[in-house]
Amino acid sequence: MSLLELKAISKNFGAIQALQGVDLEVDIGEAVGLMGDNGAGKSTLMKIVAGNYPPTSGEIRIEGRQVEFAQPIDARENGIEIVYQDLALCDNLTAAANVFLGRELKKSLGPFRWLDHRAMFERSGQIFGELKSETRPRDVVRQMSGGQRQAVAIARTRLSEPKLVLMDEPTAAISVRQVAEVLALIRRLKEAGHAVILVSHRMPDVFAVCDRVVVLRRGRKVADKAIAATSPEEVTGLITGAIEHA
Amino acid sequence: MSEISEKSHAEIDESITLHREMTGFQAAIRTQPFWVFLAILAIGVIMSFVSEPFLTDRNMFNITRNFAFFGIMALGMSAVICTAGIDLSVGSLMGLTGIVAGLVMQAGYGIVWGFLACMGTAAIVGIINGVLIAYLRMAPFVVTLGMLAMARSIAMVVSNNKMIYEFGPDQELFEWLGGESVFGIPNPVWVLIILTAVFWWVWRYSVWGRWVIAIGGNAQAAKLSGIPVERITVSVYVISALCAGLAAFLMVGWFGSVTNALGLTYELNVIAASVIGGANLMGGVVYAVGAPIGAGLMELIRNSLLLAGIDALWQQFFVGLFLILAVLLEQIRNRGRR
Numbered sequence: 001m002s003l004l005e006l007k008a009i010s011k012n013f014g015a016i017q018a019l020q021g022v023d024l025e026v027d028i029g030e031a032v033g034l035m036g037d038n039g040a041g042k043s044t045l046m047k048i049v050a051g052n053y054p055p056t057s058g059e060i061r062i063e064g065r066q067v068e069f070a071q072p073i074d075a076r077e078n079g080i081e082i083v084y085q086d087l088a089l090c091d092n093l094t095a096a097a098n099v100f101l102g103r104e105l106k107k108s109l110g111p112f113r114w115l116d117h118r119a120m121f122e123r124s125g126q127i128f129g130e131l132k133s134e135t136r137p138r139d140v141v142r143q144m145s146g147g148q149r150q151a152v153a154i155a156r157t158r159l160s161e162p163k164l165v166l167m168d169e170p171t172a173a174i175s176v177r178q179v180a181e182v183l184a185l186i187r188r189l190k191e192a193g194h195a196v197i198l199v200s201h202r203m204p205d206v207f208a209v210c211d212r213v214v215v216l217r218r219g220r221k222v223a224d225k226a227i228a229a230t231s232p233e234e235v236t237g238l239i240t241g242a243i244e245h246a
Numbered sequence: 247m248s249e250i251s252e253k254s255h256a257e258i259d260e261s262i263t264l265h266r267e268m269t270g271f272q273a274a275i276r277t278q279p280f281w282v283f284l285a286i287l288a289i290g291v292i293m294s295f296v297s298e299p300f301l302t303d304r305n306m307f308n309i310t311r312n313f314a315f316f317g318i319m320a321l322g323m324s325a326v327i328c329t330a331g332i333d334l335s336v337g338s339l340m341g342l343t344g345i346v347a348g349l350v351m352q353a354g355y356g357i358v359w360g361f362l363a364c365m366g367t368a369a370i371v372g373i374i375n376g377v378l379i380a381y382l383r384m385a386p387f388v389v390t391l392g393m394l395a396m397a398r399s400i401a402m403v404v405s406n407n408k409m410i411y412e413f414g415p416d417q418e419l420f421e422w423l424g425g426e427s428v429f430g431i432p433n434p435v436w437v438l439i440i441l442t443a444v445f446w447w448v449w450r451y452s453v454w455g456r457w458v459i460a461i462g463g464n465a466q467a468a469k470l471s472g473i474p475v476e477r478i479t480v481s482v483y484v485i486s487a488l489c490a491g492l493a494a495f496l497m498v499g500w501f502g503s504v505t506n507a508l509g510l511t512y513e514l515n516v517i518a519a520s521v522i523g524g525a526n527l528m529g530g531v532v533y534a535v536g537a538p539i540g541a542g543l544m545e546l547i548r549n550s551l552l553l554a555g556i557d558a559l560w561q562q563f564f565v566g567l568f569l570i571l572a573v574l575l576e577q578i579r580n581r582g583r584r
Contacts, residue, residue: 072470073472076472084470088464088466088467088470088471089464089467090459090460090463090464090467090468090530091463091464091530092459092462092463092530092531093456093459093460093463097456097460101456101460101467101468101471101473102457102468102471102472102473103471103472104453104456106453113453114447114451114452115450115451115452115453115456117451
């Protein structure tokens with residue numbers, strides 16, 4: 001039984017068929033690279049898994065149980081956390097405040113409740129430590145590098161011990177050195193037993209951290225192979241259509 | 247080997263973190279209210295040499311009481327500005343809530359009823375503003391500009407364009423609240439002090455405050471984090487309206503009378519006080535102490551001009567000038583930080 005199982009997922013937007021009968025399975029501790037050209041259906045598929053909109057037809061199963069997501073919060077409650085491409089961080093708040101945004105730790109005395117800054121700094125420092133990131137909990141996000149911001153976004157997902165972390169182009173807009181940092185973060189997530197779906201355009205990143213690669217072309221799945229059994233050349237061919245199917 | 251280097255990295259990290267930790271004072275001097283406060287002290291020192299009556303108890307009493315009303319409203323305005331919004335209706339709302347309070351008490355009801363009617367009216371107007379802005383996604387500028395006109399008009403209608411100066415059975419208590427003092431400090435100033443302390447706590451320790459600041463930083467991120475952005479946005483406009491209502495209630499007590507012109511053009515001064523106190527119109531920045539400090543600077547300038555014998559017609563000029571200077575200062579400081 002897989003952690004996440006998508007069966008014959010299709011999605012139509014009016015006359016446009018964005019996805020046609022896509023199957024996908026992801027296991028615990030596994031990282032799957034999802035690749036494809038622009039318009040291949042990657043983001044549509046991710047948005048369905050994230051609960052942004054429902055599929056036109058097909059099933060989503062989590063640990064064998066069929067689920068339906070009406071909104072993103074449903075996906076989160078089922079153990080799916082998303083790291084958005086634009087990172088969705090508040091620049092004016094500290095790293096710790098961002099990690100705990102919307103689920104702040106509180107202290108209470110009678111009817112009074114107040115933010116437990118100390119606990120939030122400590123816990124997020126601990127998470128950054130686990131991720132071996134140099135991010136400091138008290139730093140304001142505005143002053144951070146792309147890699148550190150990525151670490152904050154990933155630390156957010158660690159808070160709820162999710163089963164699956166969806167990452168949308170996490171290495172798109174950052175420097176080479178920071179890419180290495182982010183890839184290391186993804187490996188840590190895997191080691192900690194989280195499943196990861198990595199949506200990426202960057203071949204080296206997918207081959208560096210993923211166990212399997214899935215290629216979409218024009219809304220169909222054209223390949224689903226173990227990384228060890230394929231090559232960047234083959235995947236490139238699959239993405240562009242030079243290779244029909246694998 | 248790698249374990250050792252990782253450990254020493256961690257140690258280096260920690261020592262950097264410790265060095266980067268700022269003391270409260272270091273953090274304070276990076277804020278706008280601190281510099282404005284220095285400006286207040288500087289002007290105060292100069293004025294005490296230039297003008298004989300400046301440091302008299304009487305003058306200090308006047309200055310502090312006058313700015314208390316603006317400070318109270320600026321506290322609420324700062325919350326609105328923190329969400330990258332604006333509330334232009336506060337001046338008109340003072341007129342409306344002041345008239346409503348007056349009418350209720352003139353009709354023979356006690357001060358409690360007058361106060362509840364005043365704050366209730368404010369809350370309704372705040373909810374209307376907030377719902378239009380948060381749920382119908384209308385621009386705050388337009389909504390509150392419309393409310394500026396409507397609230398003033400309703401104040402004229404319900405007051406029948408007459409002055410109210412009879413405040414029923416609790417007239418004495420009402421006038422004491424707004425016009426008298428406790429331990430030598432005017433009552434509105436006490437209200438401002440207490441509210442500033444409350445807001446200081448709210449911005450630092452409450453979840454609501456944290457969420458308001460987050461919305462100002464990145465509303466979309468706040469939404470994705472599960473923060474009820476619409477509800478919080480409405481609450482911010484209600485807070486601003488309630489502050490205007492409270493200021494009106496105290497001010498009418500001080501004047502001992504109310505007309506529907508109460509608070510006319512005050513929105514300019516309140517926004518200026520908030521911005522001078524460090525609120526950033528782009529959102530995401532708020533200081534509780536900024537409101538009284540910003541309002542204080544403006545009142546001090548007004549008072550100084552008066553004592554220096556400069557024509558009162560120049561007052562609004564200087565309010566506007568300092569508003570622009572405050573924004574300029576903010577920009578220069580931001581550039582230096584990058």
